[in-house]
Amino acid sequence: MSIAVTTKGFRRTRRDRLEVPLKLTFPLWVIGSVLLVLFPIYLIFMVSFAPGSALFGERPQLVVTNYTLQPWKDVFQTGGIMSPLVKSLFVASATTVLAIIIAAPAAYVISRLRPAIRYTVVIGLLVTRMFPEFTIGISVATQFAKWGLLDTYIGLILAHLIGSLPFIAWILVGTFETIPIDLEEAAHIDGASRMGTLIRVVFPIAAGGIAVASLFVWLYSWNEFLYARLMTTNQLTLPLKVFQAIDRGSSQEMATVAAILTLPIVLIVYFLQRYLRPGALTGAVKG
């Protein structure tokens, strides 16, 4: 931008003209966007604490003052929420750990291939994600059922790995690509083995990307519904419990179970937020 200085003073640029309106509207836009995103979450929690009269009376309240804990008590005491909660936590965590253990070394290897081969493999990984899971879900569930994996934790974990492994591998390939090979060669010179270099040099640098990829896998597994529906009968997961509440429960029960489904996500994102910044997926370059 150039500013032409005349004898009569500065010539205002286009950016100068927009500066004041931007200063006024930008905060409003930010506040509006935040409200838009947070409002559904507020509604879930609000409905879970609201008595029926506040929701379905003649004038439903947007801010509930006479809240009640009864729906939460009912869900925990008689709603059978603990088993689905524990199952979902375990399956999501185990899926994440296994996905990292399997996909991280694989992604590292792919990132070190020649570009033509690397991109072919990456595109192959992406193609597998283009098919809706519904098209293969029944076939996969039927095969798992033949192997006796219905209503088991390991069956669900394996089913979740089907969807998450290509995705996490794709993310981590990009992460490892940004790590200079020079660092590995320096480690070799210092006497580190291949595996030692991977564990002590490469993975720590890629920790940010691995953390973000883990978060995505965890969220995917936590919210997964199709395989849970097909492969579980007596041991429900939490998303199935939410569906059950939607189908046959009251609005407050539905909102309470949905709130319980949301809480771990909030906690995990809170603790991992330091990794959720621009460049987290690009690793760290040193030297």
Added chain:
Amino acid sequence: MRYRWKSLFALATVLGLVAVACGGGKAKTTPSASGSLAGTTITFSDSLAESEVAAVQDLLTTFQDQTGVTVKLTAVTAADLPQKLSVEVDSGQHTIQLFAQDNLALATLVDQDLVEDLSDIQIPPEITPALIPQKFDGKQYFLPYRPNVRVTYVNTDRFSAAGVSPPQTVEDYKAVAEKLKAAGGSGKVTLSLADQPDTGPLGVTVSEWVVSYGGDPLILNDSGSVQAFTFLQGMWKEGDFAKESRLAKYDTEVDYLKGETSWMATNWPFTTAELAGADILDKFNVYEGWKGPARAAHVIGGEVLGIPKGVTGKQKDAAIALAQFLTSKDAQTVLVSQNSWPSVRSDALGEVPAEQKSTFDAIQVALADGWYRPNVVYWSDVEAAMDDAVTRIIYSGEDATTVLNEEHNKIAHAAKSKGATYPPTAT
């Protein structure tokens, strides 16, 4: 050091979760009875409202004590059951040995060969003949369990204040709705018009109105259907219905009645238990509803029992025993008295608690005007057409004849593409 403590803590958490996952939960009760089926474990799937679970669970406990069979209760929705059974039947691994399925959604199970032929099972003579599930190709695939029918709930205080009484005809219905609107300032009558697949409230509501005008929901563009939609269109346009009708379904209707958003609504009888639980049942009058120009019409809902194909041996025997137990006089009496479910038997009457007597009487009258929804494979297309018709005719005010002609053509096309006979034989 600190890193090691964090690692240990994380490991302890994971091990704790594993322990809970593998061994947690309630202590399993050991079946006390002995018999040929003792020690067998089966799973019974029945999608129940929360208020209905306790009575069914009590029955399962009784059955367990009598036979030694452990029965686990689970809930797979009517819409999900075909897919679930498809996985289990194809794989030969069954986690469900007996299921209760909505009596509308049976054709899919038979067409996909997912259910056992139960023609050899003797149906007790005390079962009301009209409530015996229909046969498919001469074979009995399903056993009776529980019929169900909607009844009408009326807020007596509001009706008294408005100077009206429960309507008996559609003319009464319109007049009452207008007076309630005048008293309340907005429409105070709700129609259950929320759209849900397969067994949704919209399909039930529209079917009842169409049949009450002498129409056929599978045809949808006959004179009865046009008149029914035109009538509802007029009432909607004048604001006689509450706008909440768009979202009204089985559970929200209960909330609307409780919160007095609605002063008159038609809903399934579990509503009585919900209102009693909120200690406001005495504010309501429950009756069978009004009569249309052609007849009174009440869709007969409810569930029937089936056994997935491939269940064999002791598990099949246990499933059959449980099915027979659930249709026994003792079991049906429990379901009548605790859930206010109408009985499939003619001899399981008279045990209804006093507070639920009016509901039960209303159900019996409504059942007499019951209408069975035909089990056709294209019913989902019929419901989609109904949903479209409601949106365009009732909400948007389009011409009923034009819209219904289009929807009829869609239904015809869908029926023929699915290999069904269309138009259907008279229902």
